[in-house]
Amino acid sequence: MKSYLKTFTKGIIKENPVFFSLLGMCPTLALSNSAWNAVGLGVATMFVLTCSNMIISLLKNIIPSQVRIPCFITIIAGFTTFTSLLLKALLPDLYNELGIFLSLIAVNCIIFARAEIFAKKNNVFNSALDGLGTGLGFALALFIMGTIREILGAGTWFGLTLPELSEPMVIFIMPAGGFFALGFVIAAVNKFMKKRPHNISCDNCPHKGMCRRGEGD
Amino acid sequence: MSKFIVEPSPHIRGNNTTDKIMTRVLIALVPALVMSVYIFGIRALYLSIVCVGSCVIFEMLYRRLIKKETEIDPSPAVTGLLLAFCLPVTLPYYMAVIGCFIAIVVVKQLFGGLGQNFANPAITARIVLTLSFTAQMTYWAEPFHYRTGQEALDTVSSATSHGADALSGATPLALAEAGEQVPGLWDLFMGFHGGSFGETSGLALIIGFIFLVLTKVIRSVTPLAFVGTVALGALLAPGESVILHVFSGGLLIGAIFMATDYATTPVSIAGKFVFGVGCGLITLVIRFFSDMPEGVSFAILIMNILTFYIDKITFPKPFGMVRESFVFFKKNKEGKKE
Numbered sequence: 392m393k394s395y396l397k398t399f400t401k402g403i404i405k406e407n408p409v410f411f412s413l414l415g416m417c418p419t420l421a422l423s424n425s426a427w428n429a430v431g432l433g434v435a436t437m438f439v440l441t442c443s444n445m446i447i448s449l450l451k452n453i454i455p456s457q458v459r460i461p462c463f464i465t466i467i468a469g470f471t472t473f474t475s476l477l478l479k480a481l482l483p484d485l486y487n488e489l490g491i492f493l494s495l496i497a498v499n500c501i502i503f504a505r506a507e508i509f510a511k512k513n514n515v516f517n518s519a520l521d522g523l524g525t526g527l528g529f530a531l532a533l534f535i536m537g538t539i540r541e542i543l544g545a546g547t548w549f550g551l552t553l554p555e556l557s558e559p560m561v562i563f564i565m566p567a568g569g570f571f572a573l574g575f576v577i578a579a580v581n582k583f584m585k586k587r588p589h590n591i592s593c594d595n596c597p598h599k600g601m602c603r604r605g606e607g608d
Numbered sequence: 609m610s611k612f613i614v615e616p617s618p619h620i621r622g623n624n625t626t627d628k629i630m631t632r633v634l635i636a637l638v639p640a641l642v643m644s645v646y647i648f649g650i651r652a653l654y655l656s657i658v659c660v661g662s663c664v665i666f667e668m669l670y671r672r673l674i675k676k677e678t679e680i681d682p683s684p685a686v687t688g689l690l691l692a693f694c695l696p697v698t699l700p701y702y703m704a705v706i707g708c709f710i711a712i713v714v715v716k717q718l719f720g721g722l723g724q725n726f727a728n729p730a731i732t733a734r735i736v737l738t739l740s741f742t743a744q745m746t747y748w749a750e751p752f753h754y755r756t757g758q759e760a761l762d763t764v765s766s767a768t769s770h771g772a773d774a775l776s777g778a779t780p781l782a783l784a785e786a787g788e789q790v791p792g793l794w795d796l797f798m799g800f801h802g803g804s805f806g807e808t809s810g811l812a813l814i815i816g817f818i819f820l821v822l823t824k825v826i827r828s829v830t831p832l833a834f835v836g837t838v839a840l841g842a843l844l845a846p847g848e849s850v851i852l853h854v855f856s857g858g859l860l861i862g863a864i865f866m867a868t869d870y871a872t873t874p875v876s877i878a879g880k881f882v883f884g885v886g887c888g889l890i891t892l893v894i895r896f897f898s899d900m901p902e903g904v905s906f907a908i909l910i911m912n913i914l915t916f917y918i919d920k921i922t923f924p925k926p927f928g929m930v931r932e933s934f935v936f937f938k939k940n941k942e943g944k945k946e
Contacts, residue, residue: 558703560740567739571714 398517402525408501409532410580415501418492419533420569426549429537430530431485432492435478437526439470440502444522446470447510454511463506464497471497501529532576539572540564616875616919626722630682632825633865636816637689640861643799643809647751648697652805656692658701662708663688670717683722687711690730690865693806694858694905695737697749703741707733723871727912731866731905738905748779748802779803780856781895781902784849796855806861813860826868829877830884834863837888845896859891862904872912879915879922886911886918 408414418436423429446466447454454462475493478486486493496502505525510518542548544563546555562568644652667684671677691711695704711733716725738745779802780790791801799809807813820826835854842853853859867873867887874883887907894903911918 558700558741558744560706561742562736562740565739 395517395520399520399524402521403528403531404584406525407528407532407580408504408525409529409536410577412501412504414504415499415529416573418495418499419536420566420573422489422492423533423536423540423569423572424544424564425488425541425547426534426537427485428488429533431478431482432489432496433526433530433533435474435489435493436496436499436501437523437530439467439474439496439499440505440526440529441519441522442470443467443502444505444510444518445515447506448513448515448518451511459507459511463503467499467502467506468497501525535576536569536572539576540568543572544568627682629825630686632820632823633686634682634689636819636825637686637693637806637865639812639815640693640806640809641689643812644693644697644805647799647808648749648805649753652697655695655697655699655701655704655805656689659692659695659704659708660685660688662705663691663712666709666712667717670713671721674717676721681722684712687716687729690806690861691733693861694730694734694804696745696747696803697805698747699741699744703737703744706740707737710736725871726915727909728866728869728872731862731908731912735905735909749805750802751800751808779902780852784852790849790852790856793851796851801856803856804858807858808856810855810860813864817860817864820864820868826864827877827880830867830873830880830887831863833881833884834867834887834891835859837885838891841888841892841896845892848896853895857895857902858904862908863887866908867911872915874915874918874922876919876922876924878924879918882918882922883911883915886914 402408406412409416409419415436418432422432443463443466447463450462450466471494474496475486478489478493505522509521513521538548540563542553543560544565545561546553546559560568563572641653641656663684667681688708688711691707692704695707711729715727715729715732716722719725780796783790790796795801797810799812801808817828817831821828838859839850839854842848842850863884867884874880887904890907890910891903894900894906
């Protein structure tokens with residue numbers, strides 16, 4: 392029982408796909424400009440992730456490992472199409488808001504990562520729990536980002552107008568503000584989780600080859 | 609000592625300290641402050657005080673938060689004053705405080721504090737404010753509006769409700785883009801036109817420039833290259849006025865005070881020249897071809913980001929050494945050995 396719980400919860404906080412693995416950055420930054428969009432995409436992704444995890448786990452002995460990527464993508468794309476048609480019928484407004492990013496769930500790296508890391512090695516129930524947990528973590532991250540950006544950038548929350556303390560800072564619903572907000576949220580989460588940053592030395596520096604500091608040791 | 613580390617300059621230390629340099633920059637900004645109070649009224653002074661005060665307070669609070677010793681240092685005051693000079697005089701005070709937070713905490717301290725920031729704090733804060741509060745940041749007061757009996761109003765919303773005819777102005781560049789009459793040479797030079805309150809007076813800024821060059825705080829190469837490029841571009845472009853392009857907008861304050869920031873601009877003379885020309889070209893491109901009337905702030909920010917690479921290309925050859933060929937020219941390495 393405890394291991395099931397662990398499988399479920401680790402994706403939400405400890406291995407949160409956005410805040411710790413830094414996966415799925417593209418939809419995170421593009422669609423967290425309002426809480427409603429963020430939650431919509433998060434839930435859609437969670438649904439696709441859970442279903443595809445289950446199916447991949449069921450088919451893990453049939454899929455040859457040489458062609459597993461095409462097989463995975465076929466399964467994931469199938470569920471994505473299903474979700475997108477469902478949303479188009481039930482929530483056309485949200486469907487229009489999400490636009491291309493709904494179809495791009497098919498190539499979301501979180502879903503691939505979970506299929507590759509977890510679903511192809513574990514049983515159906517565990518895979519479903521893992522998909523649900525990771526999807527929930529993704530939705531939660533999007534919700535936090537969407538809340539911060541919508542409140543600061545538009546002065547609303549889920550479309551409700553909040554009491555106006557100041558002019559909304561429009562930059563927060565622009566892409567640049569998304570990067571700002573993501574950086575601050577990750578910093579806050581790391582602080583909260585007492586995660587130490589990686590030791591930054593000259594070896595890890597992207598400018599290592601060009602910089603002259605430390606030459607001649 | 610086998611450990612030999614090559615660092616950027618300075619290698620030979622004079623008796624200049626950060627305090628001295630920053631104090632001189634503050635002194636150089638005083639004429640512009642006096643002119644702006646004369647042109648735009650006492651609110652310019654208040655806004656400057658708010659910006660300087662909040663920058664100093666943010667710097668102290670942040671250093672206390674991360675448990676670094678607090679040095680009493682005029683550099684946040686310089687940042688605050690420069691940021692204030694880039695704001696329209698009618699901007700609400702709290703927006704200016706937000707700008708100071710971005711300048712000091714986000715741009716400067718998060719990257720390591722004084723001398724470590726990769727972009728000019730004042731410029732970046734101005735850009736963030738412009739993108740965030742576009743209406744308030746592009747609301748230009750008419751010069752001498754305070755003499756017409758109307759107070760410098762606190763917010764734009766109250767300004768519009770008071771009948772904005774005495775207050776609403778436009779920068780000369782915006783007027784030119786709209787094809788309207790621009791102020792004459794004298795008004796442009798003295799600063800009697802709409803704009804951010806510290807940037808309008810060419811005279812005051814040039815006095816500051818001469819002071820800084822004479823006290824050797826800055827080298828004249830970046831401002832001259834920057835302004836020269838813009839002037840040349842305006843001269844060559846059909847139907848553009850050189851005087852207008854040099855004396856309006858943020859060109860002078862940007863070229864003199866922001867493109868000469870030590871931490872964010874190249875070290876060598878050649879690098880400074882490249883930096884100035886690059887800034888000028890980007891400014892011209894934005895002024896001529898984009899729908900924004902002004903591009904100095906974006907030009908400086910973009911060149912700030914490129915500074916590392918400019919420094920790399922223009923690294924001076926140490927005496928007695930063969931210049932290390934840059935990556936692009938690696939093929940010629942054999943040929944060079946002869």
